[in-house]
Amino acid sequence: MSRLFPAPLLSIALFVLWLLLNLSISPGNLLLAAALAVVAPLLMAPLRPQRARVSRPLVVARLIGRVGIDVIHSNFLVAIGVLRARQKPPRSAFVHIPLDLRDAHGLAALSMITTVVPGTVWSELALDRSMLLLHVFDLEDEKAFIEHFKHTYERPLMEIFE
Incomplete structure (x- = not known):
């Protein structure tokens, strides 16, 4: 069948x-x-590559909730940034993020998350999957952004797919 x-x-x-x-x-x-x-x-x-093994359904639910909250929060921040662009221009930047996640399904999920969350654009993935280049609409602290990104999105995806 x-x-x-x-x-x-x-x-x-x-x-x-x-x-x-x-x-x-x-x-x-x-x-x-x-x-x-x-x-x-x-x-x-x-x-289609190998079938995805999704484990830890509670982590999946928590990640979906977190992404939903981030989408709403980021929409608000980007709207404010656009409206205040004349007084305070956004500090757009490209950020290199070192990746520990190697699973193809996890990387696909990570690319969808960065596409959905306003203010971030997935720009490039290194051939060996060790580095991600993101464009960020308004970046205050690069080190804090990288840590937030890895903790909020990459680590849960590693728990789910690896």
């Missing part, structure tokens, strides 16, 4: 999404949705 459906949740999501986008449950759309739900995951299966 797993050969036909290598990613069952993806298949279900594709099926439902097709029907929602077309706003129709006609026989033709049901057939196309079923074909898409079966064929797309089969074609994408070779592109």
Whole structure:
């Protein structure tokens, strides 16, 4: 069964999404949705690396909550920074962050977190995955920012994926 459906949740999501986008449950759309739900995951299966092993669900929940809080807080800080840009220009900077996280799934999650949190942009990852280059909208203390980033995001991801 797993050969036909290598990613069952993806298949279900594709099926439902097709029907929602077309706003129709006609026989033709049901057939196309079923074909898409079966064929797309089969074609994408070779592109997927090893399966992710997610452990420590409480750490996952805490990290999701923390990211949510940081998104709201950062939105507020960036809005204030933009509105006060004439009086006090933001101190944008590129920051090199040494990484201990090596798991591909953890790094993917870290890239999504930095993309979602306003004021940070994932700029580059070293080929050996040892260094991350981030652009920060308004940086006061580089050392404190690096420690906060590693403690808040990298360490929980290491607990979850490694």
